[in-house]
Amino acid sequence: MRVTRFWSWFWIALGVLYFFLPLYATFQFSLKAQRDTLSFLAYQNVLNDPKFAETFLFSLQMAVWTILVGVVLVVPTVYWVHLRLPAVRPYMELVTLMPFVIPAVVLVFGLIRTYAPLFTWTWMGRAVLVAGYVVLSLPYMYRSVDAGLRAMDVRSLTEAAQSLGASWPTILWRIILPNLRTALLSGAFLTLAIVIGEFTLASLLAQPAFGPYLALMGQNRAYEPAALAIMSFALTWAAMGLIQWLGRGRPGGSQLSGTH
Amino acid sequence: MAFLELNNIRKEFGRFVAVEAFNLQVERGEFVSFLGPSGCGKTTTLRMIAGFELPTTGQITIDGQEMTYTRPNARNIGMVFQSYALFPNMTVAGNIGFGLKVAGKAAAEIKERVAEMLQLIGLADLGERYPYQLSGGQQQRVALARALAIRPQLLLLDEPLSALDAKIRMNLRNEIRSIQRQLGITTIYVTHDQEEALSLSDRIVVMSAGRMEQVGSPFEIYNFPQTRFVASFVGTLNIVPATVVNGARGEVQIDGQQITLAAGIDGVPNGAQVTVALRPEALSLSESGANRLVGHVENIAFLGSIVRIYIRLDETLLSLDEFNNPHLTLPAIGAATTIYFPLEAGLILP
Amino acid sequence: MLLYIVLLWCFVTTKDLMAQLTAVGPSQQPMAAARFWRWLGVIPFFLFAIAFIFWPSANLFLGAFRTSDGAFTVEHLVELGQPFILEAYWLSIRISFVTALGGGIFGFLLAYAAILGGLPRFVRTALMTFSGVASNFAGVPLAFAFIATLGRVGLITVLLRDLFGFQLYQYGFNLYGFWGLSITYMYFQFPLMVLIIAPALDGLRREWREAAENLGANSWQYWRYVALPILLPTLLGAMILLFGNAFGAYATAYGLTGGSLNLVPLLIGQQVRGDVLHNPGLGYALALGMVVVMTITLIGYTWLQRRSSRWLRQAN
Numbered sequence: 001m002r003v004t005r006f007w008s009w010f011w012i013a014l015g016v017l018y019f020f021l022p023l024y025a026t027f028q029f030s031l032k033a034q035r036d037t038l039s040f041l042a043y044q045n046v047l048n049d050p051k052f053a054e055t056f057l058f059s060l061q062m063a064v065w066t067i068l069v070g071v072v073l074v075v076p077t078v079y080w081v082h083l084r085l086p087a088v089r090p091y092m093e094l095v096t097l098m099p100f101v102i103p104a105v106v107l108v109f110g111l112i113r114t115y116a117p118l119f120t121w122t123w124m125g126r127a128v129l130v131a132g133y134v135v136l137s138l139p140y141m142y143r144s145v146d147a148g149l150r151a152m153d154v155r156s157l158t159e160a161a162q163s164l165g166a167s168w169p170t171i172l173w174r175i176i177l178p179n180l181r182t183a184l185l186s187g188a189f190l191t192l193a194i195v196i197g198e199f200t201l202a203s204l205l206a207q208p209a210f211g212p213y214l215a216l217m218g219q220n221r222a223y224e225p226a227a228l229a230i231m232s233f234a235l236t237w238a239a240m241g242l243i244q245w246l247g248r249g250r251p252g253g254s255q256l257s258g259t260h
Numbered sequence: 261m262a263f264l265e266l267n268n269i270r271k272e273f274g275r276f277v278a279v280e281a282f283n284l285q286v287e288r289g290e291f292v293s294f295l296g297p298s299g300c301g302k303t304t305t306l307r308m309i310a311g312f313e314l315p316t317t318g319q320i321t322i323d324g325q326e327m328t329y330t331r332p333n334a335r336n337i338g339m340v341f342q343s344y345a346l347f348p349n350m351t352v353a354g355n356i357g358f359g360l361k362v363a364g365k366a367a368a369e370i371k372e373r374v375a376e377m378l379q380l381i382g383l384a385d386l387g388e389r390y391p392y393q394l395s396g397g398q399q400q401r402v403a404l405a406r407a408l409a410i411r412p413q414l415l416l417l418d419e420p421l422s423a424l425d426a427k428i429r430m431n432l433r434n435e436i437r438s439i440q441r442q443l444g445i446t447t448i449y450v451t452h453d454q455e456e457a458l459s460l461s462d463r464i465v466v467m468s469a470g471r472m473e474q475v476g477s478p479f480e481i482y483n484f485p486q487t488r489f490v491a492s493f494v495g496t497l498n499i500v501p502a503t504v505v506n507g508a509r510g511e512v513q514i515d516g517q518q519i520t521l522a523a524g525i526d527g528v529p530n531g532a533q534v535t536v537a538l539r540p541e542a543l544s545l546s547e548s549g550a551n552r553l554v555g556h557v558e559n560i561a562f563l564g565s566i567v568r569i570y571i572r573l574d575e576t577l578l579s580l581d582e583f584n585n586p587h588l589t590l591p592a593i594g595a596a597t598t599i600y601f602p603l604e605a606g607l608i609l610p
Numbered sequence: 611m612l613l614y615i616v617l618l619w620c621f622v623t624t625k626d627l628m629a630q631l632t633a634v635g636p637s638q639q640p641m642a643a644a645r646f647w648r649w650l651g652v653i654p655f656f657l658f659a660i661a662f663i664f665w666p667s668a669n670l671f672l673g674a675f676r677t678s679d680g681a682f683t684v685e686h687l688v689e690l691g692q693p694f695i696l697e698a699y700w701l702s703i704r705i706s707f708v709t710a711l712g713g714g715i716f717g718f719l720l721a722y723a724a725i726l727g728g729l730p731r732f733v734r735t736a737l738m739t740f741s742g743v744a745s746n747f748a749g750v751p752l753a754f755a756f757i758a759t760l761g762r763v764g765l766i767t768v769l770l771r772d773l774f775g776f777q778l779y780q781y782g783f784n785l786y787g788f789w790g791l792s793i794t795y796m797y798f799q800f801p802l803m804v805l806i807i808a809p810a811l812d813g814l815r816r817e818w819r820e821a822a823e824n825l826g827a828n829s830w831q832y833w834r835y836v837a838l839p840i841l842l843p844t845l846l847g848a849m850i851l852l853f854g855n856a857f858g859a860y861a862t863a864y865g866l867t868g869g870s871l872n873l874v875p876l877l878i879g880q881q882v883r884g885d886v887l888h889n890p891g892l893g894y895a896l897a898l899g900m901v902v903v904m905t906i907t908l909i910g911y912t913w914l915q916r917r918s919s920r921w922l923r924q925a926n
Contacts, residue, residue, distance in 0.1 A: 008727025012737070015720045015800070019740055022755040022797065025765035029758040073655055080651035088652055095659045100851070101904045102667055103858025105875045106897040109882050110666030113673060113890075131662040190746070199749050199861035204882045214750040215865060229754035233747055240742040312820055332823040339824045345817030349839040358835065359825030392920060403821075410825055 023233065030226035042227040051213060059202070059210035062126070063195040066133040067188045070141045073134065075184070078145045079176055082154045096142040099135055104200040107132060112204065125205055132201045137191040144190075148183030149176075186243045193239035197232045261324060263288040263446055264309070264414060269318035271304055278304045279470045282318070286448070291440055293449045293457040296467035297493070302450045305467075306416050309448060310339050323413060335414075338407030342419040344399040346391040352378070352402050353387035359410035377405040380439060397428040404436065408443065415440070415447045421456065433460060454494045458482060466490045488609045491537045498538040498578045499609070504530050510603075512536060515574040519551040522603040535609040540568065542605035543580040545591065549602035553578070557591045571599060667901070673894035686895035694872060695892075699899065702857055702874040705788065709795040710852035716796070717803025718845065724804075725811045738808065741801035748798040753865030756794045760785045786867045794866060795856050802855060803848055810844040810918075843918035847911045854907040858900070874900055 033041035046052050081088050099107070111128050118124040154176070161171045177184075199211035214232070218225045262285035269282040279301040286292050294302035307313045309320060311332035320328045327335055346355050356377050357370040365373075378384045381401040391399055400420055407415060417436070421429045437460050440447050451457050457464050458478040466473040466481060466489070474481060474490045485491035492499055502512040507528050510521035514536065521536070528534060555573040566581045567588065580599060582588060591597050677683045689695070724734040759765050762779060770776040784790050814837055822832040860875040869876050874896060881893030 005728045008723035008729050011716075011719045011723040011727075012729065012733060015716075015737070015740075018716075018797070018800070019744055021766070022759040025759035026755040028765060073658055077652050077655040084648050085652060092652075092655075095656070095663065097908065098659075098663050100854060101908050102663065102901055103860065103875060103904065105858065105860040105878050105882075106670065106900055107663070107666070109878060109893065109897050110670040111662065112882060113894075114666040114669045128662075131658075134658075135662055193746050197749055197751060199864065200879075203864075204879065211750060211861070214754075218750060218754060218865060219868065225754040226758050229751035229758075232751040233743075233755075236747045237743050240739065240746065244739050244742065310820075310824060312823075332820070333826045333828060335824075336826070337824065339821070341817045341821060343815070343817055345815065345821040347818060347821070347836050347840075349836070358822070358827070362822075362825065362827040362831045362835070406821075406825065 023230075026226045026229050026233075030223055030230055033223040033227075042223040043231075046217075046224050046227050046231070055208055055210045055213035056196075058208055059196050059198070062130055062133060062202075062207075062209065063192045065130045066137060066195050067191050069130060070134050070137055070187070070191060071184060074138070074141045074145050075177070075180065076172065078142065078149060079154065079172065082146075082149050083158055092142065096138045099139055104132075104136060105204070107135060108201045108204045125207060129201055129205050129207050129209075132205070133191075133195050133198065136198075136201070137187070137194060140190045140194075141187045144183040144187040145180060148180045152179045182246050185246050189239040189243050189246075193236050196235060261321075262286055263290075263323055264448075265319070265321045266305070266309070267319040267321075269305065269308060269315045269320070271301070271308060271313060272316045277470055279308075279315075282472060284465060284472075284475070286446060288446055289444045291437070291447045291449065291460060291462045293451055293461040293464045294467055295451060295454060295457040295464050295494070296473075297452055299469075300467040301470040302452075302465075302467050303418055306418055306448060306450045309414070310337055310416055311335050336410065336412050337414045337416060338410060338412035339416040340400070340403045340407050340418065340420045342422055344391070344396075344403045344423075346399055346403055346406070348391055350390075351387065352383065352389050352391070352394070355391070355402055356387075356406045356409050358406065363410070373409055377409050380408070380442075381405045381435075395428075396424050397432055400424065400432060401435075404439070408439075408445070413446070415445045417447065417449045419450055419452065422451070422453070429456075436460070458494070466493065468493070485537065485607070485609070488535060491607070491609055496540055496579065498540060498543075500536050500538060500576050500578070502534050502536045504528050504532050504534055506530060514553065515576050517553050517573065519553065519606065520603055521606045521608065523608065525608055537607040537609050538578065538601065538605055540579045540581040541566075543578065543599050543601045545569070545580065545582065545597060545599065547600055549600045549605065551601050551603065551605070553599045555597065555599065557593050557595050557597055560590060560593065571597060670894045670897050671901075673891065674898045676891065678891070683891075686891040687898075689889075689892050690895050690899055695877070695896070698872045698874050698877050701788070701872055703903075705792055705795065705873070706853045706856035708792050709799045709856045710849045712792070713796045713799025713852055714803050714845070714849040717800035717848075718807055720800065721804045721807045721811055725808060726814070737804060741804040744801035745798050745805060748859070749861035750865035752794065752797060752862050756785060756790070756797070756866065760790065760793065786871065791863065791866060791871070794862060795859065798862075799852050799856060802852060806848040806851065807841075807844065810841055814840065840918070843914040847914035847918070850907045850911045850914070854904050854911075857903060857907070 030042050031038040031040065033039060033045070078092070081092055102110075111132055115124070115128050119128075157175055157179070158171055161175050166174070197211050197214065198209070199215060201207075202209035203212040203215065214225070214228055217228060264284075264286040266282055266284045269279055270277070271279040282301075282305060284292070294305060296302050304313060308315050311327070311330060314329060318328070319326065322335070322337075347358065350358065353374045357374045360370045360373060374387065375384070378387055381404060383398060383401060383405075386394065386398065391402070394402065400423075404417075404420070420436070421432055424432065433456060449457070449460060458481070461478055463475060463477055464481050465475050468489045474486045476484075481490065481494055485494060485497070488499065491497045500514055502514050504525060505511040505513055505518060507525040507530060510524045511518060512521065512525075512534065513519075525534065553571075553573060555571040555578070557569060558572045558577065559570040561568045561570070562584075565584055567584050567590065569580045569582065569590070571578050571580060578599065674686050675682055675684065677685070720737060723729065724737040757764060760767060760778075760783075762785075764785070767778050770778050785794070818836055818840075819832055822836050827835070858875060860879060863869075863871060863873050863876055864879065867876070869879060878893060878896050878900065881890065881896065
């Protein structure tokens with residue numbers, strides 16, 4: 001038992017090292033913008049760069065749209081499938097697994113080939129970006145909503161509400177959504193974490209988003225990218241922390257992602 | 261020296277005492293049940309015999325060999341778990357043969373023993389099935405065969421039937437007992453179901469809150485409970501507060517009505533409060549026995565082979581069982597009625 | 611005579627058919643309407659899926675078989691045989707394999723240590739949170755972090771040089787090469803493994819271990835015959851998922867190498883940008899090849915998943 005425990009600690013220690021060393025290195029590097037002294041100069045530079053706020057807000061906007069479209073698309077459909085069309089479920093699952101089969105870079109290639117003629121309108125490019133993000137976030141949205149609905153016995157709840165005289169909008173809005181709150185928030189934060197720094201789609205669709213801005217900084221500056229990496233890490237951490245906090249005591253919180 | 265001896269076993273989990281002062285001698289071939297509510301320490305005791313838990317103090321000897329701290333895989337004890345615990349990746353035959361395989365037995369010998377075991381549990385044709393293809397009852401039979409295949413010196417069963425349906429439970433219960441008799445294997449059986457314990461065991465250990473309440477044959481446990489706990493846990497006794505009128509003559513009052521008990525009460529002054537236990541099946545509505553109590557019928561519950569009638573005296577509610585038969589005439593609810601019972605039907609509980 | 615029989619048969623069958631149609635028709639109509647309405651509920655979702663997943667993908671794949679003026683061709687697929695493209699696939703596959711295996715094993719050991727290794731409970735909670743974060747911390751920022759760690763003036767590179775006089779880069783290490791990329795990918799691979807494998811480790815029931823011990827098995831035998839076979843489908847399935855995860859990774863590779871390394875996703879990216887030798891047909895073929903590899907991995911994953919869930923169906 002003592003031997004087992006030694007090895008357990010050993011692997012955990014190795015994991016901690018792997019996890020924190022790059023972060024520490026990045027943080028230390030980000031403080032070196034001023035010669036011979038540690039300072040937050042790199043962070044100041046970043047925050048003072050108007051491009052930073054611009055691109056960040058743009059990505060935030062895209063994230064909000066993605067979440068809204070995702071929720072509107074996924075919740076009623078999954079609810080309906082649970083309630084009336086259980087036979088469709090495998091197909092739903094197949095669709096939501098597509099982002100694992102079609103990598104982001106291939107997806108965006110296809111989107112460009114199909115919709116490029118419409119990109120003369122700016123908003124169209126953005127709409128396609130949001131659509132692409134919705135596709136990327138489908139697995140997480142679907143899984144958290146599906147798990148949430150499974151946990152609450154949709155059929156009985158719906159039938160109970162119907163027998164009490166509730167209409168469909170009332171049922172969705174007053175009964176299903178409130179019960180899905182945790183699942184939806186988890187899905188939303190995960191989507192946020194994915195979309196904010198997303199590079200592949202934004203860059204290849206030539207959108208002024210945060211991810212391409214990061215890459216650009218990486219090519220032109222030395223210390224600012226490190227500061228940006230620390231900041232995006234903090235952001236990911238905050239989103240994940242919120243998910244953990246929301247899902248505490250609940251099994252099946254999905255944190256699996258795949259947009260690298 | 262008895263075959264299995266548990267001497268002064270005590271088990272603590274942190275500051276919680278799970279088992280204390282546990283002493284038991286089990287003879288070779290005996291079937292002993294540990295009976296009690298969940299959390300009473302019966303499973304912990306069983307797990308100490310199996311070696312999954314180590315006693316804080318005390319000693320376990322099996323067949324004269326001290327085994328208190330022996331590793332579980334060196335004890336040669338068969339165990340059947342409540343949740344079957346069949347290995348899901350192996351066939352039925354693979355499961356049953358597992359113990360022999362890890363002991364390094366020859367393939368031919370394993371095959372023969374597995375076939376023999378399958379025969380014993382009546383699943384001769386299902387050797388190549390996987391556990392997920394079996395019903396709960398079949399899975400538990402396989403678990404039993406797996407435990408027996410290694411020819412253990414002791415068989416431990418941890419609530420083996422509690423995950424099963426009532427009907428299968430009954431069949432498997434009888435089967436376990438018949439297999440145990442056939443093999444003559446010493447068996448410890450943990451259960452919270454008094455009916456199982458009473459019907460299966462040579463002896464029963466009733467446990468509560470980590471302590472042994474009473475050890476005895478099913479007959480003794482049922483008819484002569486020594487503590488209030490045993491009386492209330494085993495059977496459906498009426499437990500009634502009474503006032504002593506004349507201790508030496510066994511005269512007490514229940515709700516102001518006087519009855520006489522066969523056994524006198526020693527060392528209790530007249531006027532003191534005692535607790536009297538009355539078995540529902542010892543009470544009757546027809547005239548029999550020397551004691552009588554008058555009350556009103558409050559409710560009647562039809563339980564199949566018996567009819568349970570609830571009768572209210574003043575404060576006290578008594579239940580009374582009549583055997584069901586087509587000619588039974590039941591009193592109306594609310595009707596005044598008289599209960600009769602013999603002197604021996606009442607027990608004084610400490 | 612024969613003609614007569616044939617005619618009769620035709621008459622009987624048509625009459626039968628007519629009877630069926632007339633009998634079934636009216637009563638079926640409200641049913642059909644209800645069915646239509648029922649399907650309406652899922653139509654928006656599937657329309658979206660067609661518009662933004664299936665149609666664009668099909669478009670790409672058709673493009674792989676078309677010349678610029680629309681005629682059918684397999685030329686683009688043949689072009690995949692060029693040495694530098696084969697090398698790109700080979701490098702992508704190697705990196706994905708190494709990081710799937712390495713990340714898989716390391717992630718498994720970590721999860722095992724935290725869940726079954728007898729460590730305090732908080733270790734497990736912490737590990738799961740960290741894994742959630744790290745598996746999502748990828749792309750460009752991750753590349754920055756590793757440049758600051760293992761780049762030419764990265765923390766570890768400098769430490770090794772100053773403390774031990776060890777010149778990492780003189781011994782063939784290059785953050786922008788195979789091993790550098792692999793180490794970086796591992797950062798999101800092993801946490802993903804932890805997240806996937808943790809539920810499976812939780813599913814290893816205490817009773818199985820006890821039953822095995824009780825039947826005389828030692829620890830090794832328990833692992834060899836019980837635990838490992840039970841975990842194996844999940845383990846392999848998870849590694850397949852990791853493989854696909856690394857195979858499709860674009861942002862991290864781009865952030866690290868600026869798009870210069872010969873990896874399949876980067877090649878596709880180049881085709882999209884029109885940077886180099888613009889040949890859309892080849893790009894479509896590259897994408898097709900990538901999706902084929904990903905599809906194979908997913909099918910493997912599903913097959914293994916089904917197998918383990920079948921075993922565990924009644925056990926839980």
